Amino acid sequence: MSCGNPVAGADALMQRRKKYDKTKNCLKCKVAQGNLVIRHAVYCKDCFLPLVVHKFRRALEPTVNPTPDGPRRTALKPAGNLLVGFSGGLGSSVLLDLVHRCYVALDKSTMPADGGRDHPRHERVWKKVTVCYVEVCDAFPGMKDRTDEIAQAVKRYDELDFMPLRIQDAFDRSWWERIGGRPLPSELGVSLVDEALLLESLSSPAGDPLGSLRTYLSSLPTPTAVTTSVQTLTRLLLLHTALQTGSSHLVLGTSLTSLAVSLISGVTQGAGYNIREEVQEEWTPEPEACASPDGPQPEDEGTRKRKAGKRTVRVVRPLRDIGMKECAAWAWWARVPIVGKEKWGWAGAKPGIGTLTKDFIVGLEKDYPSTVSTIVRTCGKLAPKGKVSGRCILCGRPAQRGVQEWKSRISIRSQPAPPSLTTASADYASVPTAAAVSDLLRPSLTPYLCYACHTTLTSKSARPVPSPWPEAAQSPVVTLPVWTEARLSSAQGGDTEVAHVHGEIMQTRRVGQDEMKGIVDEFLLDD
Amino acid sequence: MSTISLKIEFGGGLELLFSNQRSHRVTIPALVPASGSSGDSSSGEEAAKKPADLSYLISWLKDHLLKERAELFVENGTVRPGILVLVNDADWELEGEGDYQLKDGDEIVFISTLHGG
Numbered sequence: 001m002s003c004g005n006p007v008a009g010a011d012a013l014m015q016r017r018k019k020y021d022k023t024k025n026c027l028k029c030k031v032a033q034g035n036l037v038i039r040h041a042v043y044c045k046d047c048f049l050p051l052v053v054h055k056f057r058r059a060l061e062p063t064v065n066p067t068p069d070g071p072r073r074t075a076l077k078p079a080g081n082l083l084v085g086f087s088g089g090l091g092s093s094v095l096l097d098l099v100h101r102c103y104v105a106l107d108k109s110t111m112p113a114d115g116g117r118d119h120p121r122h123e124r125v126w127k128k129v130t131v132c133y134v135e136v137c138d139a140f141p142g143m144k145d146r147t148d149e150i151a152q153a154v155k156r157y158d159e160l161d162f163m164p165l166r167i168q169d170a171f172d173r174s175w176w177e178r179i180g181g182r183p184l185p186s187e188l189g190v191s192l193v194d195e196a197l198l199l200e201s202l203s204s205p206a207g208d209p210l211g212s213l214r215t216y217l218s219s220l221p222t223p224t225a226v227t228t229s230v231q232t233l234t235r236l237l238l239l240h241t242a243l244q245t246g247s248s249h250l251v252l253g254t255s256l257t258s259l260a261v262s263l264i265s266g267v268t269q270g271a272g273y274n275i276r277e278e279v280q281e282e283w284t285p286e287p288e289a290c291a292s293p294d295g296p297q298p299e300d301e302g303t304r305k306r307k308a309g310k311r312t313v314r315v316v317r318p319l320r321d322i323g324m325k326e327c328a329a330w331a332w333w334a335r336v337p338i339v340g341k342e343k344w345g346w347a348g349a350k351p352g353i354g355t356l357t358k359d360f361i362v363g364l365e366k367d368y369p370s371t372v373s374t375i376v377r378t379c380g381k382l383a384p385k386g387k388v389s390g391r392c393i394l395c396g397r398p399a400q401r402g403v404q405e406w407k408s409r410i411s412i413r414s415q416p417a418p419p420s421l422t423t424a425s426a427d428y429a430s431v432p433t434a435a436a437v438s439d440l441l442r443p444s445l446t447p448y449l450c451y452a453c454h455t456t457l458t459s460k461s462a463r464p465v466p467s468p469w470p471e472a473a474q475s476p477v478v479t480l481p482v483w484t485e486a487r488l489s490s491a492q493g494g495d496t497e498v499a500h501v502h503g504e505i506m507q508t509r510r511v512g513q514d515e516m517k518g519i520v521d522e523f524l525l526d527d
Numbered sequence: 528m529s530t531i532s533l534k535i536e537f538g539g540g541l542e543l544l545f546s547n548q549r550s551h552r553v554t555i556p557a558l559v560p561a562s563g564s565s566g567d568s569s570s571g572e573e574a575a576k577k578p579a580d581l582s583y584l585i586s587w588l589k590d591h592l593l594k595e596r597a598e599l600f601v602e603n604g605t606v607r608p609g610i611l612v613l614v615n616d617a618d619w620e621l622e623g624e625g626d627y628q629l630k631d632g633d634e635i636v637f638i639s640t641l642h643g644g
Contacts, residue, residue, distance in 0.1 A: 019620040037620040045616070090539060090640050257640075328611045328640045329618075332538055340540040362641065366608035 036329050039369045045333060052322060052330050053110045056098045060251065060318035063280065064125065079312075080248030081128040084160075085238045088133070088150050088339035091319055092253030094327045096131065097336045098318070099251065100157045104129060130161040130245045134234045138210055139167050139217060139226075141346050141468060149339045156337075163241060170233040171212035176482040179244040184485050189477040190445045192219040195458045197445040199488065200477045212479040214472040221460040224352035226468060227344055228269060228456050231354075232395045236483060239283050239396065242313040254317040257324035257365055260375040265357040271452035273384045273400045279376075281315045283396055286487050323372065324365065348466035392450035393484050399450035407451075445480075448487070530554045531579055531631045535588070539639035541610070544600055545592055553592070555629070559583045581612070582625035584635065599639075609641040 020037045026044035027034075028051070034042035043051065062068060064076045084099055086092045101107040103125050133150045137143035147164050154162045169175040173184055187202040207215075220226050242250045254262065259279065266278055319327065331338060343355075351359075365372045389401035446454060480488070535551040542549045561575035582605065589601050599607060605625055606612060612619040613636040614627055629635075 019624070024621050034618070034621055035616055036618045042621065324609065324640045325611055328539060328638045329613075332611075332613070332636065332638055338539050340543075362609045 036326075038323065038326055039373065048326075048329065049333065050109075052326060053098065053102065055321045056318050057102065057110075059320055060316055063314060063316045064249070066248075076125045078126065078248050080246045081130065082126040083238065083242040083245055083247035083250045083313075084129065084131045085250060085252045086131045086133045086150065086154065087253070087341055088146055088153070089253065089341045090324065090327050090331060090338055091255045091258055093153070093336050093338045094255075094322075094330050095251060095253035095319055096154070096157065096160075097330075097334060099129065100160065104157070104159050128161065128245070128247075129159070130163055130241075130247065132163045132165060132238055132241045132245075134165045134167055134169075134237050136167045136230055136234065136344070137342075139213060139230050139468070140342075140344050143342050143344075146339060153337060153339050161245075163245070165237050165241065167230060167233055167237070168209035168213040170209075170237055170481040170483075171216070171479055172209035173482060175209075176486070179240055181240075181482065182486055182490075184482065185489055188485060188488050189475075189479050190457075191477050192221075192457060193476055196442075197449075197454075197457060199443045199445055202477055202479065203475070207479075211472065214469040215475055216478045216480075218467040218469045218472045219475075219478045220456070221458065222352065222465055223345075223349040224269065224354065225456045225459070226349075227352045227354045230344065232453075233481060236396055236481065239313055239315070240285070240483070243285060243311060248312065248314060250313050250315045252315065252317050253319055255319045255322055255324050255327050256376055257361060257372055259317065259320050260372045261354070261358045261361045263379045264361065264375065265354045266452070267379075268353050268357070269452055270455040271397075271450075272382075273386065273451065274397045275379055275382050275384060277315075277397050279317060279320060279380065281397070283313045283315060284311060286391065286483075286490075320376070323369070324362070325369075346466070346468040349468070390448075392453050393445070393448035393487050394453040394481070395450060396483070397450060403451040403454070404446060407454075445488075448484075448491075528631060529557055531557050531629050531633075533584070533629065533632075534634045535592075536634070536636045537638075538636065539611075540641075541600065541637055541639040544594060544596055545588075546594055551592065553587075555579055555584060555587055578628045580625060580629060581614070581619060581622075581627045581635070584629060585625070599641075600637075606637065607641075609639065611638040611640060612636070613638070 019040065020034070020042045021040045022042075024034050024042060026032045026047050027041050028043060028047040032044035032046065035045040036043050036048050038048075061076060064078045065074065066079045082099070082103075084092070084096055086096055098110075102110045106124075131154045133147065133154075135145060135147050135150075137145045151162055151164065154160060165175075177183055188199055189202040191198045191200055217226050217229065220229060238250055238252075241247075263275060263278055266272070267275065271278070322330075330336070345351075361372060361375075384400070387401045388398040390399055391397060392399045445457075449457070479485075532552065532554050535553055537545050537549055537551075545551065557579060558576040559579045561577045585601060585606055586604075589597055593600055600610070601607060612624075614622050615634055616636075619625075619627060
């Protein structure tokens with residue numbers, strides 16, 4: 001029946017396009033009838049389940065050894081333990097199940113069929129596997145605390161350590177010191193009132209972590225900023241926990257679908273420079289942030305290298321080739337219970353960029369499933385230009401050199417021009433160490449931030465945005481996460497060598513209105 | 528038979544919308560109005576009938592079993608994107624999706640991938 005067929009009646013509908021190629025039989029074994037369609041390919045259950053395991057291992061195992069495998073596959077010997085980031089969602093539940101089957105329970109059905117050098121030994125790849133859950137309910141009003149349910153879900157798997165955290169730990173100095181962070185001497189906060197992001201002393205000592213968290217989130221300019229900030233705080237909490245547990249690897253349950261969402265969402269918020277880190281990254285803590293209780297000790301090259309190796313965390317997303325639909329099918333057929341995650345929101349908040357992107361991508365996956373994997377493949381081909389200039393003080397990812405200079409060139413700033421100022425006399429690079437700070441160049445968080453984090457903190461909505469915690473103290477100066485404070489206080493200190501995060505001397509000069517007009521005069525249109 | 532008996536299962540968090548119950552047994556008419564509405568056919572002239580299909584079942588579930596937040600289950604006359612539907616352990620995309628004609632004893636599973644994860 002086709003549209004052009006005169007025999008068909010007036011109401012004849014165009015035949016619906018099949019969602020799968022060729023036949024309903026399994027593409028792999030060619031014998032059994034298919035049970036699942038993945039991007040137009042049909043698989044039976046018996047072929048689908050091992051395929052998921054294969055994709056999981058293929059994404060994870062090449063990253064296990066400190067240096068990538070050469071042409072000859074060697075045994076898996078990671079530098080440290082394994083930390084599994086668990087959110088209770090579909091992806092992380094499937095991830096936990098696969099990690100346990102393949103590396104703890106040593107489920108024979110997940111092993112490669114052939115033996116030889118590749119065959120797993122009786123000794124485990126990972127000596128210790130810890131599951132870390134960050135409870136975010138205190139960040140959003142009315143959200144249920146799921147820590148107990150999560151603990152129960154993890155308990156189903158034997159030989160796994162469980163480590164629950166709370167999102168407000170990011171503002172908890174006692175947590176910071178417990179995990180080996182240097183005690184924070186100063187009480188520095190940031191003013192989120194305007195783009196200047198000036199650093200100021202907190203008027204009163206930092207309140208309880210919960211209060212600090214809520215004040216911080218309430219001071220952010222948009223719902224998008226709140227969501228992104230909670231995600232960043234969660235990721236940094238997981239990274240520091242990985243260090244604490246001696247883990248060389250942190251695995252996250254980001255599926256192919258979720259990865260497409262986070263890649264697109266990241267690019268739209270200005271994080272394109274870190275597009276590769278969004279898939280996989282190596283993170284090392286800032287040395288000045290860490291306590292060294294034993295003091296400097298004579299070490300040989302081997303010890304130093306080993307120690308340095310231990311303090312690097314490799315973040316891997318082993319489900320990155322497995323779509324959301326495949327995860328759901330696995331969870332159903334392998335009987336993996338899903339605790340679930342609640343939507344992040346509060347009264348009056350419009351959906352942010354992350355939510356809108358997720359709705360879009362999930363819709364795409366239904367109607368045009370191949371496009372989701374195309375998004376991830378294409379993003380994987382991108383190599384951002386520009387030199388790295390230190391790591392962002394907030395998100396810990398490589399910062400691009402020169403972003404503030406570029407921003408000031410292309411954007412219309414909302415700051416009013418101060419009364420006639422000429423070039424500032426102070427050398428900006430000396431600000432952190434000089435006892436007398438120039439009045440004209442007050443310390444700001446800006447030079448320490450990557451483009452995306454700076455945008456998150458400063459990009460305002462045109463309309464007033466309802467705060468998630470209206471009753472939280474509306475303080476002009478808010479507390480920063482503990483790792484940010486640690487780096488700031490070390491930058492302010494005089495005894496260590498200060499490396500300005502951007503490795504360059506930035507001089508900010510406020511320009512008078514007449515001078516600005518003079519520059520653009522020839523481009524102004526006559527009224 | 529004038530009715531069809533079906534086993535319905537919800538997973539991935541969808542059960543929360545259906546009285547927090549994962550497993551349900553439902554009975555629906557074998558023949559339903561061709562227009563797709565799950566309501567009773569109006570009096571008067573005979574409406575055209577068609578065998579009950581998955582599209583009908585979905586709107587029937589929404590009208591009779593769903594307790595809250597309909598927008599998390601249905602959208603534009605079908606299940607919301609992100610919900611996997613299995614018919615007798617097979618992807619509904621292999622069976623023609625909403626057009627699949629239900630048989631007595633069929634097992635239909637709805638798995639959410641969203642607020643479950």
